[in-house]
Amino acid sequence: MFKMIFEATLAKLKKHHGVRIIPGSWGVLKALDSTIVRLSVTLFPWADYRDKTAAVKVHTLYDVLLGCPENIVMTEGIIHDKEKLKTFVTEPGITYLFDRAYIDYKEYDRYCKEGIFFISRLKKNAIINILNENFIPKGSTVLSDKEVILGCQSTQMQHSVRIIQVVDSSNGELFHIVTNRFDLTAEEIAQIYRLW
Numbered sequence: 001m002f003k004m005i006f007e008a009t010l011a012k013l014k015k016h017h018g019v020r021i022i023p024g025s026w027g028v029l030k031a032l033d034s035t036i037v038r039l040s041v042t043l044f045p046w047a048d049y050r051d052k053t054a055a056v057k058v059h060t061l062y063d064v065l066l067g068c069p070e071n072i073v074m075t076e077g078i079i080h081d082k083e084k085l086k087t088f089v090t091e092p093g094i095t096y097l098f099d100r101a102y103i104d105y106k107e108y109d110r111y112c113k114e115g116i117f118f119i120s121r122l123k124k125n126a127i128i129n130i131l132n133e134n135f136i137p138k139g140s141t142v143l144s145d146k147e148v149i150l151g152c153q154s155t156q157m158q159h160s161v162r163i164i165q166v167v168d169s170s171n172g173e174l175f176h177i178v179t180n181r182f183d184l185t186a187e188e189i190a191q192i193y194r195l196w
Contacts (some may be wrong), residue, residue: 022065027117029064031097031196032088034081041115049077059082061088064097064195082107092116095181097196099130105151106194112159121160122163122176127152131160136186142166143174145186166190 003082022029035059041054049055055077063070073087081101089096089107092115100121111118127150134145143165150157164177164186177193184192 023188025184026095026184026192028094028152029097029192029195030070030088030094031064032060032064032084032102032194033062033098034059034084034101035076047076053077059084060089089116089118095119095192097193099196105155105157108150108161108178108180110156112157112161117179117181119177119179119181119189119196121193122150122178126150126176126178127155128163129156134162134186140187142186142190147182161185164189166193 007013027151036048036049037056037058039054039056041047041052044054046057047054047056057075057077059073059075059081060069061071062068071088073084075084081098082104084102085102085107089111095117096119098118098120101121102120102121103126110116128146129149130146131149132147134147136142136145144163145165146163147160148163149160159180161178161180162182164179165174166177167174177189179189181189
């Protein structure tokens with residue numbers, strides 16, 4: 001019954017072309033995330049998570065324009081987020097948004113090769129080889145915009161990506177956004193990431 005309600009609601013949203021206004025140049029945006037639902041290990045011993053805790057993980061692909069989930073998959077809590085990338089990140093021409101838990105350089109290379117776009121937050125300990133630094137207009141909220149190769153030796157990417165450094169307005173913390181979208185400005189990339 002809940003599946004039928006979900007599908008009917010999604011169909012209505014698609015008819016109305018979504019609930020958000022997004023510039024056409026940004027293309028189709030989909031956000032991927034997961035959440036942990038903790039369970040009693042006594043009642044749910046099959047839901048592997050930690051020694052004394054059971055849990056399931058709800059992985060959700062969210063259509064940013066429609067403002068609703070497009071696909072939901074539930075797994076045992078122990079399953080790492082990046083293991084679900086191949087399930088959800090499949091369509092060329094779509095830009096997928098996700099956080100640091102989904103970092104996988106081999107998958108990033110596959111996206112570059114197959115025309116799948118992504119925007120994600122980069123881990124602080126990432127190994128970066130800078131190829132080029134792009135101009136940042138005065139007064140921009142973006143601090144830097146660089147073309148780079150990520151990783152080293154066996155983990156090094158074959159394709160270059162962009163790293164955009166911005167400040168988190170909520171806490172003043174510096175962080176890096178990684179993307180293979182070279183067609184948008186650094187400001188647009190930062191705005192798109194804020195939607196996530």
